Amino acid sequence: MPMPTIAHIRALTLRGGGADYHDQDAGHWIDEHISTPMARYPEYRKSRKSFGLDVLGTLVVELEASDGTVGFALTTGGDLGCWIVENHLARFVRGQKVTDIEKIWDQMFHATLHYGRKGIVLNAISGVDLALWDLLAKVRGEPVHALLGGPVRDELSFYMTGTRPDFAQQQGFIGGKLPLHHGPAEREEGLRKNLQLLADMRQKCGKDFWLMYDCWMSLDLEYATRLAKTAHEEFGLKWIEEALPPDDYWGYAELRRNVPRGMLVATGEHEATRWGFRMLLEMECCDILQPDVGWCGGITELLKISALADAHGKLVVPHGSSVYSYHFVITRHNSPFAEFLNMSPGADEIVPMFHPQLLDEPVPVNGRIPASALDRPGFGVRLNPQCRLHRPFSSDSTGAR
Ligand SMILES: C[C@H](O)[C@H](O)[C@@H](O)[C@@H](O)C(=O)O
Numbered sequence: 001m002p003m004p005t006i007a008h009i010r011a012l013t014l015r016g017g018g019a020d021y022h023d024q025d026a027g028h029w030i031d032e033h034i035s036t037p038m039a040r041y042p043e044y045r046k047s048r049k050s051f052g053l054d055v056l057g058t059l060v061v062e063l064e065a066s067d068g069t070v071g072f073a074l075t076t077g078g079d080l081g082c083w084i085v086e087n088h089l090a091r092f093v094r095g096q097k098v099t100d101i102e103k104i105w106d107q108m109f110h111a112t113l114h115y116g117r118k119g120i121v122l123n124a125i126s127g128v129d130l131a132l133w134d135l136l137a138k139v140r141g142e143p144v145h146a147l148l149g150g151p152v153r154d155e156l157s158f159y160m161t162g163t164r165p166d167f168a169q170q171q172g173f174i175g176g177k178l179p180l181h182h183g184p185a186e187r188e189e190g191l192r193k194n195l196q197l198l199a200d201m202r203q204k205c206g207k208d209f210w211l212m213y214d215c216w217m218s219l220d221l222e223y224a225t226r227l228a229k230t231a232h233e234e235f236g237l238k239w240i241e242e243a244l245p246p247d248d249y250w251g252y253a254e255l256r257r258n259v260p261r262g263m264l265v266a267t268g269e270h271e272a273t274r275w276g277f278r279m280l281l282e283m284e285c286c287d288i289l290q291p292d293v294g295w296c297g298g299i300t301e302l303l304k305i306s307a308l309a310d311a312h313g314k315l316v317v318p319h320g321s322s323v324y325s326y327h328f329v330i331t332r333h334n335s336p337f338a339e340f341l342n343m344s345p346g347a348d349e350i351v352p353m354f355h356p357q358l359l360d361e362p363v364p365v366n367g368r369i370p371a372s373a374l375d376r377p378g379f380g381v382r383l384n385p386q387c388r389l390h391r392p393f394s395s396d397s398t399g400a401r
């Protein structure tokens with residue numbers, strides 16, 4: 001039986017949560033005075049949406065095979081991502097066999113090298129790649145994890161990101177990662193508030209529960225070093241995440257030398273491709289790599305990143321990205337746990353990460369997801385038909401939705 005080919009590729013957008021999870025209503029914890037590189041401008045300090053963190057929206061890539069099977073995936077990308085997919089990447093996908101994933105990735109990456117390499121182009125490439133894995137797995141009637149070598153454990157365990165590590169602990173998660181609220185622009189008072197918040201949370205959670213800080217690229221080396229030392233020595237901070245801008249490999253290497261022994265440095269969610277993660281590894285920037293599978297190049301590239309990291313003895317704990325990272329994490333020993341980004345407005349309910357855009361998206365129960373919950377074909381999720389899709393550009397009028 002010959003393998004079907006890809007008859008149509010469609011790039012569509014969705015707004016409101018989902019893969020562009022910072023696109024939330026006012027008052028959501030994820031947009032409440034979180035420290036960012038823009039916090040040096042007071043007018044942009046209170047809200048990340050104020051400087052446009054939600055400008056892109058969700059990119060949906062949909063592939064229809066010659067046998068009628070449809071694969072799809074979500075990532076961050078919106079209209080910009082749609083343009084790249086429809087006007088450039090589609091030509092390397094349409095007409096190819098559903099098994100030609102490696103060749104398609106290589107052509108998409110090298111054809112965009114003159115304007116891509118990271119950022120929105122790699123988001124678009126990742127979206128196509130994830131849709132390819134979803135399609136191939138559906139054609140074969142298997143979950144994606146089975147195509148990656150299958151589970152190495154019976155369940156996924158999670159830490160939770162949000163403003164309520166105490167709720168995470170009550171729900172059986174292995175740790176809680178707080179967003180950092182104040183950066184260098186708010187000086188000593190801001191540092192004191194950061195440490196007081198951690199002290200309060202350590203009081204609530206007891207001495208053994210993992211507590212981490214996510215600094216979202218917003219600090220400088222001096223501030224990050226001071227924060228890390230006190231936070232670890234006085235309050236047992238387990239890791240400091242994305243303290244510096246992604247391109248400051250030199251700063252990360254020095255921060256890792258500066259932090260107290262036993263404390264971990266994590267970064268990578270805004271890094272892309274095996275070459276970017278090779279820099280983080282060979283410059284000894286961090287202990288935990290956190291690629292986002294929807295931004296780093298997709299599953300095809302994450303396989304390479306993970307193998308490289310494994311050879312260096314480093315952990316790969318992908319950033320958020322729901323089922324797209326769960327199907328990977330369950331197949332790798334150097335990915336011993338996963339992130340659950342709590343997308344409820346008060347970080348005090350368990351809701352699916354890509355809500356409302358996906359149906360059948362599994363959520364942790366007691367901080368765990370059993371491997372069996374990932375056993376539906378593909379990534380095991382459906383697009384929510386209630387969500388209004390929009391196709392801003394169409395390179396394939398015959399393939400109209
Ligand atoms: C909580 C952080 O500020 C980001 O919003 C979060 O998406 C990301 O950095 C993470 O690690 O989950």
Ligand SMILES: [Mg+2]
Nearest residue numbers: 214241242269
């Ligand atoms: Mg982060």
